[in-house]
Amino acid sequence: MARSTVPIRNGEDVVRVRQEVRRLAIEAGLGLVDQTKVVTAASELARNTLDYGKGGQAVMDIVQNGARRGVRIVFEDNGPGIADIELALKDGYTSGKGMGLGLGGARRLCNEFAIVSTPGKGTMVTIARWK
């Protein structure tokens, strides 16, 4: 199925990620609230990729699991990585200028959330929202 890759190098790219996720979410048949949730989660994660990961990319697909359709997005960067993922997922924790809601908030807004990070190598966050 259609795969879309959006590079994340600046603030405009974060907007592009939102628009592309919205497009795929509509195509996958997600309702308005689900669309809004997954687009918001993607916005948080795209900003993390930019601010903390020093840029990277978002790769998104429409996915099918039996009768269910959904959207999956993978955010990848080659930044400094996250040393303590549990801590990074806590609300209110931030290593930068944010509010500390990005990672934990994104996890709450999705049906699937996985994060793999190697300090010094980079971070990969995968989210999915099903219909």
Add this chain to the structure above:
Amino acid sequence: MDRIPILKLGEALLVTIQVDMHDRLALALEEDLTTRIVEYSAKGVLIDISALEIVDSFIGRTLGNIAMIAKVLDADTVVVGMRPAVAITLVELGLSLPGVRTALNAERGMAMIKRRIDDGYPISEYEDEGGS
């Protein structure tokens, strides 16, 4: 760089966000509004977000900052027109927009601001005493 237009309506400022804001645009709005509040001695700021399809933590924080800055400059901020799906998402995200007054639509928001301008009380004080 693009800017979001700010309209002056008596002692109130009116902002309608009609584009998907990137972060720098949100920060520019914060700066421009601060300048205008002082320039026009504005008492109220109405921000219409009915065209916004999402409010993420950055936009939420910017709205909160605008309300706080306006308060320090003796102006009240009312955010109006939030879409239902956006409200649901905001709460799940963990953002409650502390310090930001909201109204269902621009008409009610303007009424809140007008009352403040007519009575001279900040909106919060008015409502504490009002006991309508």
